[in-house]
Amino acid sequence: MEQRLQITFYKFLLLTTFTSLYWVLASPTLSFNFYAASCPTAEFMVRNTVRSASSLDQTLPGKLLRLLFHDCMVEGCDGSVLLEGNGTERSDPANTSLGGFSVVDSAKELLELFCPATVSCSDILALAARDAVEFAGGPNVQVMTGRRDGRVSLASNVRPNIIDTSFTLDEMNNLFSSKGLSLDDLVTLSGAHTIGSAHCSAFRDRFQEDSEGNLTLIDSSLDKIYADELTKKCPADASLSTTVNNDPETSMLFDNQYYRNLLSHKGLFQSDSVLFSDGRTTVKVEELSKSQESFFMKWGQSFFKLINIGVKTDNEGEIRRLCTSING
Incomplete structure (x- = not known):
């Protein structure tokens, strides 16, 4: 048993090394420990900020991870979702429910005290999301840094670049x-x-409201008992702020329970359920449901790719003094 675990561990090291090497070669201006000379405690300060905030609010890891997704899928991982103002990504209705901004702002404020005009907001967000996953029980993933912050943030770019919960x-x-x-x-x-929560409106299309205001399940891919639980938490007259956990079993723990939920037809969104019902991905879901170790290994590889989407380096961007606005 011990020998098998060692072999698996070495496989993980090899895969991680090859993946990291590929991205180093593909992104020559990003590097590990980018701030080693200019701000050696940068990652430590971000990690401590995330841990302190998450200890007080256990919903923050899910919010920070979602915030990163919405940043990287639009304009690349450049912190453009952090910018405030009319017509920015942040102002789009699809992003109004995002959270975790205060954690990024707090980390930035601390870093500006010790290392002014050095650490980008986009790097802070990537590191914060990584640390949030680890805080919630997930794997620690190596993150290359050296990103610059983007100067463009348009609400019109949001909808074409993010996944809707009803997507096929x-x-x-x-x-x-x-x-x-x-x-x-x-x-x-x-x-x-596997962590985070969602507003009732995000999965309301799986139900139909009758003349008396009762919700009836119309999506046969959803477990009926689970559907009943959802209608109790999210009745037709639920307030716009009402939320439910994405994972009904281990909502605060980053684990592979999400995939076991899919096998039990308890995927909260239609876009979740389709991963198990479509033959192209069924086997992948089953594999990850059986092995948390496999999920963590694959998560490290895929997360590494995610945070390197469309990064800006050198003169392609800037180091913002405030994450909420571009430099004047």
């Missing part, structure tokens, strides 16, 4: 493919739904 597998795969992510990456990164 083809729609999701096409979007991921346009970002350089594979079908395997789609299944793996969907595992982010």
Whole structure:
């Protein structure tokens, strides 16, 4: 047993090394420990900020991870979702429920005290999401840094570049493919739904409201008992702020329970359920449901690819003084 664990560990090291080497070669201006000389405690300060905030609010890891997704899928991982103002990504209705901004702002404020004009907001967000996953019980992933912050943030770019919860597998795969992510990456990164929560409106299309205001399940891919639980937490007259956990079993723990939920037809969104019902991804879901070790290994590889989408370096961007606004 011990020998098998050692072999698995060495396989993980080899895969991680090859993946890291590939991205180092593909992104020569990003590097590990980019701030070793200019701000050696940068990652430590981000990690401590995330841990302190998450200890007080256990919903923050899910929020930070979702915030990163919405940043990287639009304009690349450049912190453009952090910018405030009319017509920015952040102002789009699809992003109004995002959270975790205060954690990034707090880390930035601390870093500006010790290392002014050195650490980008986009790097802070990538590191914060990585640390949030680890805080919630997930794997620690190596993150290359050296990103610059983007100066463009348009609400009109949001909808064409993020996944809607009613998307088909083809729609999701096409979007991921346009970002350089594979079908395997789609299944793996969907595992982010093992933490976090969602507003009732995000899955309301799986139910139909009758004349008396009662909700009836119309999506046969959803477990009926689970559906009943959802209607109790999210009745037709639920407030717009009402939320439910993405994972009904281990909502605060980053684990592979998400995939076991899919096998039990308890995927909260239609876009979750389709991963198990579509033959192209069924086997992948089953594999990850059986092995948390395999999920963590694949998560490290796919997350590494995610945070390197469309990064800006050198004169392509800037180091913002405030994450909420571009430098004047």
